[in-house]
Amino acid sequence: MTTDSLILPIALPLLGALLATALPRIAPLLGVLTAALTAMSGLWLTGLVWVSGDLSIVLGGWGLPLGIGLSADGLSAALLAMSSLVGLGISVYALGYFSGSERGLHFWPLWLLLWTALNGVFLAADLFNLYVMLELLGLSAAALGALTGSRDAVSANLRYLLVGLLGSITYLLGVALIYTAYGTLDIGLLSERVEPSALVSTSLVLMTAGLALKAALFPLHFWLPPAHANAPAPVSAALSALVVKAAFYLILRLWTDLFATITDAGAAFILGALGAGAILWGSWRALRAERLKLLAAYSTVAQIGYLFLFFPLLQALPPGPARDDLFAACVLMAVTHGFAKAGFFLAAGLVQKKAGHDRIDELGGAAQSMPATTFSIALAGSALIGLPPSGSFIAKWVLMQSALETGQWWWLIVIALGTLLAAAYIFRVLSRAFGQEPTPQCFITDARAEIPALLLALASVALLGLAAGPIWSLLGFEGVQI
Amino acid sequence: MIAQFLYGGAGILLFALGLWSLLVHAPLLRKLIALNIMGAGVFHVFIAIAHRGDALPPDPVPHALVLTGIVVAVSATALALALNSRLEQGENEPEPASSPSPGPRIHMQPALSTEPSSKGATHP
Structure with missing residues (x-):
C-alpha cells in the first residue's frame, strides 16, 4: 500500500x-485544489521515504524489462518535497x-502538466521514461513561457523549445x-552491470x-x-526554480549512481570548470542587467554553476562521511x-505589476510602498548570496x-568571487528599492578619494577575514583551523 | 550482422547531419526538419539494436521506444510550428494585441528584449 503512493504525485x-x-x-x-492534493501527496511520499527508506513499484504488475517502474530514494524525495x-x-x-x-485558463492545464512531468522525472526508475518525462517537461515549459503571447516571449520560447528538443534527442x-x-x-539494474x-x-x-x-550549464545557457x-x-x-533542477537532478543521478564506476577526475573537472564559468559569467551579467527579472534569470545561470562545482569534489572524495x-x-x-x-521571481512579479515595469534603476521607493515584497527580495537575495x-x-x-x-583550492577563488558578485547584484536592487529618488548612475564620483577608502574597506573584509592566517604566524601562534 | 552495422551507422550519420544542419541554418523550418532527421537517426539506431540474429525474433522493447519517440517528435514539431505561426501573425499586425497580465502594460526596454529575430529565425 505504501508503495502505491508513488503514483499519486504523478497521477494527481x-x-x-x-x-x-x-x-x-x-x-x-480545480488548479488550486489539485495543487494542494499534489503537494500533500509529494510531502506524504517524502515522509514515507524518511520513515521507511527507499520505495519502488512496477506499475500494472508487468515485470521489469517491460513494465514501467517508479522509485524514490532520499535524493528524489528531497527534490519532490521542494517541487511540492x-x-x-x-x-x-x-x-x-x-x-x-x-490567460489563466491556459495557465492551469499547462502548469499541472509541467508539475506532472517534473514529479515524473524525480520518480522515474528507467532511462526511457525519464526521456518521455523530460520531453513532456520541455514541451509544457515552452508553452507556458510563451503564455503572454508577446513577440519576445514567443521567440525566446521557440528557441527554448528547439534547444530542449536538441538536448533530449x-x-x-x-x-x-x-x-x-x-x-x-x-537504473537499478544498470548501475550493477555498468x-x-x-x-x-x-x-x-x-x-x-x-x-x-537543458540545465543551462555555461556556455549552453544562452x-x-x-x-x-x-x-x-x-x-x-x-x-x-524547478525545471532546470530536473535536468540537474538527472545529471547528478547519472554521475553518482548509474555511472559511478566510469566517471573520472578529468571529466568531473570539466563539469566543475563549466560551473565556474557559469558562476562568474552569470553573476557578472546579473550585475549588469537592467531589469529585475533578467537579473534573476542570470542569477539562475550562476547558481546552476555552483551545483556543478560539486562534481569534481564528489569525484575526488572517497566514500565516507565527508x-x-x-x-x-x-x-x-x-x-x-x-x-x-521562486520567491525572488514571485516578488519581482509583484513589483512589476505594481510599478508597471521592472527596471532596476527606477525602483525607487519600492521599499516604502511594498515593504513585504522588498523584504522577500532581500531574504531570497541573502540566500542567493549565501549569507548565514x-x-x-x-x-x-x-x-x-x-x-x-x-586540495582543489582554485574553486575557492571562484566561490569567493561569485559570492561577492551576488552580493553586489542583490544590494544593487535593494539600494534602489530603499531610495526615494532615482540614485546616481555613477559608482565612483571622486576616484582619488574614494578608491583608497574602498580598498581599505575591502581589505578589512576580504584580506583580513579570508586570509587571517599570516597574523597568527606573525605572532608565533599555530595556524587557525578552518 | 553487416546489415545491422550499416543500419546503425546510417542512424549515427543521420544524427550528425541533422545536428550540423540544425546549428548552421537559421530558418525555423530547416531547424525543425533537422531535428526530425536527428530523431530519425536515433530511431534507426534503436531499430538496428533490436536485431538479435536471424534465429531469434527482434527485441520488442526498442520498437516500443521508437513508437513513443515518434509520438513525442510529432507533438514537439506541432508545438514549434504553432509558436512560429504565432510569431508570423504578430508580424502582420502592427502591435501584438496582448498584455502580459491584467495589470498595467509592461514596456520592455529594447536593449534588453531578445535580439530582433527575423522571420521565425532562432539562433542557438
Missing part, C-alpha cells in the same frame, strides 16, 4: 490537468496573478547506446551533454535568460536555490571545506 496533477482542460470555467478552482512546496506557492500566487484573466541517443550494451533501461567501455563512456558524454543543455525573463511571474518562478556531507550540501544548495529563486543562516551558506561552507580537503 495529470488528472487535474485533464479536468482543467475539460472544464475551463472552473480551471482556477514551491509548486503549491506558485499555484496560490497564480490564483491572484491571473484572476479575471483569460542527444540524451536519447545516449540511452540507445546504453541499451545496446546492456539490454536494459532500469563496466568501463568506450560505448558506455560515449553514452555518458551524450547524455550529460544533452542534459547540460537560451535561458530571455525565456525566463519574458514569461509571466509564476511561470518564471517555475522555470527557474563525501556524504558534500552530497547533502549539493542537494541542499539545489533545494535552497529552488525556494529562493540560509541553506546555501551551509552548502557553500561544506563546499569550500571539501575544496580545501581535496
Whole structure:
C-alpha cells in the first residue's frame, strides 16, 4: 500500500490537468485544489521515504524489462518535497496573478502538466521514461513561457523549445547506446552491470551533454535568460526554480549512481570548470542587467554553476562521511536555490505589476510602498548570496571545506568571487528599492578619494577575514583551523 | 550482422547531419526538419539494436521506444510550428494585441528584449 503512493504525485496533477482542460470555467478552482492534493501527496511520499527508506513499484504488475517502474530514494524525495512546496506557492500566487484573466485558463492545464512531468522525472526508475518525462517537461515549459503571447516571449520560447528538443534527442541517443550494451533501461539494474567501455563512456558524454543543455550549464545557457525573463511571474518562478533542477537532478543521478564506476577526475573537472564559468559569467551579467527579472534569470545561470562545482569534489572524495556531507550540501544548495529563486521571481512579479515595469534603476521607493515584497527580495537575495543562516551558506561552507580537503583550492577563488558578485547584484536592487529618488548612475564620483577608502574597506573584509592566517604566524601562534 | 552495422551507422550519420544542419541554418523550418532527421537517426539506431540474429525474433522493447519517440517528435514539431505561426501573425499586425497580465502594460526596454529575430529565425 505504501508503495502505491508513488503514483499519486504523478497521477494527481495529470488528472487535474485533464479536468482543467475539460472544464475551463472552473480551471482556477480545480488548479488550486489539485495543487494542494499534489503537494500533500509529494510531502506524504517524502515522509514515507524518511520513515521507511527507499520505495519502488512496477506499475500494472508487468515485470521489469517491460513494465514501467517508479522509485524514490532520499535524493528524489528531497527534490519532490521542494517541487511540492514551491509548486503549491506558485499555484496560490497564480490564483491572484491571473484572476479575471483569460490567460489563466491556459495557465492551469499547462502548469499541472509541467508539475506532472517534473514529479515524473524525480520518480522515474528507467532511462526511457525519464526521456518521455523530460520531453513532456520541455514541451509544457515552452508553452507556458510563451503564455503572454508577446513577440519576445514567443521567440525566446521557440528557441527554448528547439534547444530542449536538441538536448533530449542527444540524451536519447545516449540511452540507445546504453541499451545496446546492456539490454536494459532500469537504473537499478544498470548501475550493477555498468563496466568501463568506450560505448558506455560515449553514452555518458551524450547524455550529460544533452542534459547540460537543458540545465543551462555555461556556455549552453544562452537560451535561458530571455525565456525566463519574458514569461509571466509564476511561470518564471517555475522555470527557474524547478525545471532546470530536473535536468540537474538527472545529471547528478547519472554521475553518482548509474555511472559511478566510469566517471573520472578529468571529466568531473570539466563539469566543475563549466560551473565556474557559469558562476562568474552569470553573476557578472546579473550585475549588469537592467531589469529585475533578467537579473534573476542570470542569477539562475550562476547558481546552476555552483551545483556543478560539486562534481569534481564528489569525484575526488572517497566514500565516507565527508563525501556524504558534500552530497547533502549539493542537494541542499539545489533545494535552497529552488525556494529562493521562486520567491525572488514571485516578488519581482509583484513589483512589476505594481510599478508597471521592472527596471532596476527606477525602483525607487519600492521599499516604502511594498515593504513585504522588498523584504522577500532581500531574504531570497541573502540566500542567493549565501549569507548565514540560509541553506546555501551551509552548502557553500561544506563546499569550500571539501575544496580545501581535496586540495582543489582554485574553486575557492571562484566561490569567493561569485559570492561577492551576488552580493553586489542583490544590494544593487535593494539600494534602489530603499531610495526615494532615482540614485546616481555613477559608482565612483571622486576616484582619488574614494578608491583608497574602498580598498581599505575591502581589505578589512576580504584580506583580513579570508586570509587571517599570516597574523597568527606573525605572532608565533599555530595556524587557525578552518 | 553487416546489415545491422550499416543500419546503425546510417542512424549515427543521420544524427550528425541533422545536428550540423540544425546549428548552421537559421530558418525555423530547416531547424525543425533537422531535428526530425536527428530523431530519425536515433530511431534507426534503436531499430538496428533490436536485431538479435536471424534465429531469434527482434527485441520488442526498442520498437516500443521508437513508437513513443515518434509520438513525442510529432507533438514537439506541432508545438514549434504553432509558436512560429504565432510569431508570423504578430508580424502582420502592427502591435501584438496582448498584455502580459491584467495589470498595467509592461514596456520592455529594447536593449534588453531578445535580439530582433527575423522571420521565425532562432539562433542557438
